[in-house]
Amino acid sequence: MVMACRVINKRRHMGLQQLSSFAETGRTFLGPLKSSKFIIDEEYHESVLISSTVRLLESLDLTDAVGQLLSEAVQAQNNTYRTGASTLLFLVGAWSSAVEECLHLGVPISIIVSVMSEGLNFCSEEVVSLQVPVHNVFDHMDNTKTFSQLETFNVSLCPFLQSPSNTDLIEEEHSLKDVTSQTLTISNLSGRPLKSSEFFKPQTEFEADKNTSQTLKNSLLADTCCRRSVLIHSRHFNRTNNTERVSKPDVFQEHVTATLKTYRCKDLIELAVGLSHGDHSSMKLVEEAVRLQYQNACVQQGNCRIPFMFDISRIFTCCLPGLPETTSCVCPGYITVVSVSNTTVIKELQNQPVRIVLIEGDLTKNYRHLGFNKSTNIKTVLDSMKLQKDSSEELWANHILQVLIQFNVNLVLVQGNVSEHLIEKCINSKRLVIGSVNGTVMQAFAEAAGAVQVAYITQVNEDCVGSGVSVTFWRNSPLDVVDTNNRIAILLKIEGINLVTAVLTSPVTAQMQSKEDRFWTCAYRLYYALKEEKVFLGGGAVEFLCLSSLQILAEQSLKKENHACSGWFPNTSSWLASSLAIYRPTVLKLLANGWQKYLSTLLYNTANHSSEFEASTYVQHHLQNATDSGSPSSYILNEYSKLNSRIFNSDISNKLEQIPRVYDVVTPKIEAWRRALDLVLLVLQTDSEIITGHGHTQINSQELEGFLFL
Numbered sequence: 001m002v003m004a005c006r007v008i009n010k011r012r013h014m015g016l017q018q019l020s021s022f023a024e025t026g027r028t029f030l031g032p033l034k035s036s037k038f039i040i041d042e043e044y045h046e047s048v049l050i051s052s053t054v055r056l057l058e059s060l061d062l063t064d065a066v067g068q069l070l071s072e073a074v075q076a077q078n079n080t081y082r083t084g085a086s087t088l089l090f091l092v093g094a095w096s097s098a099v100e101e102c103l104h105l106g107v108p109i110s111i112i113v114s115v116m117s118e119g120l121n122f123c124s125e126e127v128v129s130l131q132v133p134v135h136n137v138f139d140h141m142d143n144t145k146t147f148s149q150l151e152t153f154n155v156s157l158c159p160f161l162q163s164p165s166n167t168d169l170i171e172e173e174h175s176l177k178d179v180t181s182q183t184l185t186i187s188n189l190s191g192r193p194l195k196s197s198e199f200f201k202p203q204t205e206f207e208a209d210k211n212t213s214q215t216l217k218n219s220l221l222a223d224t225c226c227r228r229s230v231l232i233h234s235r236h237f238n239r240t241n242n243t244e245r246v247s248k249p250d251v252f253q254e255h256v257t258a259t260l261k262t263y264r265c266k267d268l269i270e271l272a273v274g275l276s277h278g279d280h281s282s283m284k285l286v287e288e289a290v291r292l293q294y295q296n297a298c299v300q301q302g303n304c305r306i307p308f309m310f311d312i313s314r315i316f317t318c319c320l321p322g323l324p325e326t327t328s329c330v331c332p333g334y335i336t337v338v339s340v341s342n343t344t345v346i347k348e349l350q351n352q353p354v355r356i357v358l359i360e361g362d363l364t365k366n367y368r369h370l371g372f373n374k375s376t377n378i379k380t381v382l383d384s385m386k387l388q389k390d391s392s393e394e395l396w397a398n399h400i401l402q403v404l405i406q407f408n409v410n411l412v413l414v415q416g417n418v419s420e421h422l423i424e425k426c427i428n429s430k431r432l433v434i435g436s437v438n439g440t441v442m443q444a445f446a447e448a449a450g451a452v453q454v455a456y457i458t459q460v461n462e463d464c465v466g467s468g469v470s471v472t473f474w475r476n477s478p479l480d481v482v483d484t485n486n487r488i489a490i491l492l493k494i495e496g497i498n499l500v501t502a503v504l505t506s507p508v509t510a511q512m513q514s515k516e517d518r519f520w521t522c523a524y525r526l527y528y529a530l531k532e533e534k535v536f537l538g539g540g541a542v543e544f545l546c547l548s549s550l551q552i553l554a555e556q557s558l559k560k561e562n563h564a565c566s567g568w569f570p571n572t573s574s575w576l577a578s579s580l581a582i583y584r585p586t587v588l589k590l591l592a593n594g595w596q597k598y599l600s601t602l603l604y605n606t607a608n609h610s611s612e613f614e615a616s617t618y619v620q621h622h623l624q625n626a627t628d629s630g631s632p633s634s635y636i637l638n639e640y641s642k643l644n645s646r647i648f649n650s651d652i653s654n655k656l657e658q659i660p661r662v663y664d665v666v667t668p669k670i671e672a673w674r675r676a677l678d679l680v681l682l683v684l685q686t687d688s689e690i691i692t693g694h695g696h697t698q699i700n701s702q703e704l705e706g707f708l709f710l
Contacts, residue, residue: 013103013687016096018066019680023093025060026053029086030598031605032278036514049510052517053085054078066683073679077672082524083665084672090601091676094594099684101590107583109688113681114580115587120677122553123546124670129633130537130545131666134529137268138294138308265535265663274538274663275525281328282515283522288330289315289500290526296332300496312527313440316501317519320489321512323505327475333493334441335474335501338434340488341427348430350472354411355465357404358442358453362416363435365396367456397422400457404431407465411492412457413437413445432471441499445469448497469494474503528665536669538662540602541636543595548623548632550592555627558585596620 028035029052036051039059050056054074062071070092078085095116102112265271268287276283290310298304318335320327338346361367400422404412410431418435426433446453451466474489482488489503502519506512529535536542596619603615626632640661 013100013684015066015683015687016100016680018064019070019096019683020093020100022057022060022062022067022070023089023096026056026086026089027093027601028605029053029056030090031086031602033606034086035605049514051514053089055513055517057089069679069683073675077668077675081528081665081668081671082520084668087598087669088672088676090598091594091673092679094597095591095677095680096683098590098594099680102583102587105583105586107587108579109684111580111583112587112684115584116591116677116681119550119553119588119591120673123549124673126549126633127536127542127545127670130542130636131534132537132663133264134266134271134533134535135264136266137271137530138304139266265661270661271529271535271663272526274661275529275535275665276522277525277538277662279518279522281325282518283526285328285330285502285504285519286523286526289502289523292330292332292500293498296496296498300498310527310530311498312523314444314498314500315523316438316441316499317516318489318501318503319512319516320503320505321485321509322507325506327505328503330500330502331474331491332500333470333491333497334444334499335489335491335503336434336437337485337487337489338432340482340486342432342490343488345427345430345432346471346473346488346490349410349432350470353467354469354471355407355409355467356411356413356445356449356451356469357407357409357457357460357465358446358451359412359414359416359457360442360453360455361414363400363412363414363418363422363433363457364416365393365419367416393419393421397425401425401429401431403457403460405429407460407462409460409465411469411471413442415439415442444497444499445492445494448494524668525665528667529663532666534666535663536666537636537640538664540599541640542664542669543598543602544619544622544626545632545636547592547595547599547619548626548635550588550595551623552627552632554585554588554592557581557588596623 028037034051036049037056038047039050039056040047048055048059050059057071057074060067062068070089073092074085074088077088099112099116103109265274268290272283272287273280293310293314294304294308297306297308316334318337320337397419404410404426412426412431412433414433414435415437416435418433423433442453445451445466449466449469452464454460454464470491470493472491474491491501493499504512504515504519506515596616599619600612600616603609603618604612609615609618626635629635
């Protein structure tokens with residue numbers, strides 16, 4: 001393990017500095033062109049090649065409290081969405097620095113929390129205007145256009161991408177009523193107390209709000225500090241129940257009344273290309289897997305007009321290191337690896353339908369199901385003698401084999417571990433036993449083969465045995481696909497089974513983990529896009545809208561500083577109200593700076609700019625244009641509608657007649673923002689409680705145990 005090193009100033013908030021230090025290590029993972037890193041263990045002199053934020057944090061020494069909190073936040077994001085971890089890590093660092101700057105300027109902690117929380121809430125509401133509906137993408141499955149025709153585009157992954165007139169993406173005019181009918185509701189951003197045990201939980205509810213239309217008619221700008229934002233376990237954070245909104249800046253009235261152009265994506269290929277973010281090889285496999293699922297659903301239902309939903313739980317991967325990448329493919333059925341010693345058995349079984357038994361637990365002599373109570377007052381004598389053990393194991397294996405012979409079973413799938421001795425005996429009797437099979441795979445075979453899962457082999461009867469399973473080699477020449485671990489890939493399938501396996505191959509073993517991670521990232525992007533039936537315009541458009549909207553909000557707050565605080569906090573002291581009016585523009589600008597750093601780093605990582613300063617200047621130029629336009633979202637949409645637009649887009653050839661858009665998934669992106677800010681504010685609170693040495697905290701003992709890191 002290695003330690004992320006940085007000089008820590010003990011006179012400042014150490015927790016925030018540690019977050020910034022950890023986040024700095026993952027800057028090169030932001031964007032589509034990720035730079036791989038070698039992580040070297042100084043103690044054991046071992047190294048590993050990683051190219052993702054999740055693998056980076058797994059390799060770092062995160063034994064301190066802040067590191068563990070950061071790791072848990074990233075893991076929670078990755079386990080749920082498989083995307084957004086790099087965004088989360090970067091924003092944690094950017095907003096930690098922003099909070100440190102606020103403290104340096106003397107901004108009270110309660111105001112930092114209130115303004116930043118509501119600023120992010122405001123951003124989440126603003127970006128609704130950049131959502132693209134995704135409907136009826138499976139209506140064009142028979143289209144002659146294929147993924148391979150689109151994957152050759154050299155698409156920059158930080159563009160406001162063009163909208164060519166001859167694409168399948170349709171521009172439509174919508175009234176304000178249509179635009180405002182979709183409201184993004186994000187809970188736990190500031191609407192209720194923030195607890196360390198809760199900020200890792202996904203908030204995925206997006207629903208229509210009947211009051212949205214009226215709210216937006218008043219203004220798209222919701223006064224962010226008028227809402228309740230409380231961290232209940234700190235004396236720094238005050239409560240207020242009465243919330244009033246201030247008058248909204250006139251600059252947004254034009255944005256509200258203007259008719260905005262919206263886009264619709266009605267083609268699976270266009271959607272997949274837009275969500276691939278440059279990783280066309282992985283997304284092509286995902287798109288093929290979706291097609292296989294769709295075709296299987298049509299056959300089983302006898303009607304392709306029935307609504308279809310991509311079931312990602314029925315997608316599996318089989319990694320075969322040491323093989324050329326050209327052998328990667330997607331197949332219906334279940335592909336797994338077994339020892340080469342099973343080659344003779346597979347050859348024997350591949351030309352006949354096979355009967356199957358499914359075992360839920362382990363297939364070992366000493367396995368007992370969960371909840372089993374061992375009989376008392378029974379003592380085993382001489383249990384440690386090897387002779388007795390061998391004899392007992394042999395008797396048990398012979399009994400299991402007799403059961404399989406009795407019911408003519410040649411294939412056994414086991415969810416848990418399998419006795420090696422039993423595997424050898426089954427090979428000798430031309431029977432195949434496979435262990436460590438996923439529970440979903442077991443369920444799929446149970447449905448398709450008519451088998452019933454049992455806990456023990458002794459429970460097997462004729463009604464539990466399935467039939468009709470085909471066992472064959474994955475490739476016609478099995479010796480050509482033996483991996484580096486001397487294992488061979490086999491294919492198990494049966495008519496109608498709802499399983500698809502993506503075979504991932506790479507001649508470089510060290511890249512195998514990265515390739516599998518990229519596949520699942522693409523798969524989950526497409527899954528959430530189809531599930532939510534909407535995506536964001538991508539390539540930095542959403543973050544740019546957050547940046548420009550917060551800048552305008554900060555400028556308006558600064559202009560109205562003398563009278564804007566009236567009625568905000570009627571139950572609090574005049575000091576708090578006046579402080580809020582004074583510091584609010586500063587906090588908003590520093591929060592916006594996080595987005596500026598994000599976009600600058602994104603552009604710099606794509607090698608379009610020689611330095612982050614140059615990239616920042618480029619972003620600032622468009623920021624000024626968006627601010628001058630009075631409506632950042634309209635500015636962004638107009639840039640998207642221009643053919644050969646160059647904003648955030650320097651890699652797309654002018655000669656291309658058709659240029660696909662870049663898309664981002666909605667919920668995973670917003671969840672990454674929320675988790676990042678929640679983590680920063682939690683560490684801010686903990687730092688503050690430790691520095692002051694007292695306070696009324698409601699953190700439980702387990703949460704507090706690791707926080708004393710000074």
